[in-house]
Amino acid sequence: MSAGAIHAEVLPVAAFPAGSELHWEKENRIVWNEQQHTSEECELVYEVSWISELGTWRRFLRSQRKVQS
Numbered sequence: 001m002s003a004g005a006i007h008a009e010v011l012p013v014a015a016f017p018a019g020s021e022l023h024w025e026k027e028n029r030i031v032w033n034e035q036q037h038t039s040e041e042c043e044l045v046y047e048v049s050w051i052s053e054l055g056t057w058r059r060f061l062r063s064q065r066k067v068q069s
Contacts, residue, residue, distance in 0.1 A: 021050030025059075028067060041067040 025046045030039050045063045050056075 021052075023048055024062070043067050 025048055027044045027046070029042055029044055031042050032038075033040050043063075043065050044061060047060045047062045049058055051058050
């Protein structure tokens with residue numbers, strides 16, 4: 001999979017308690033679609049949070065969808 005960042009923004013999350021180190025990041029990237037053998041623009045949403053026990057950030061891909069032109 002190849003990817004090139006086009007756009008990224010931080011999405012605030014109001015549903016989590018104050019002081020929690022959690023936020024969402026959204027990126028639009030060009031990714032390779034193996035089934036169709038084409039490149040396409042996708043919106044990727046990541047959950048990013050601080051793991052205090054490890055002293056590091058963790059980042060999980062939460063959703064991916066094709067950007068409609």
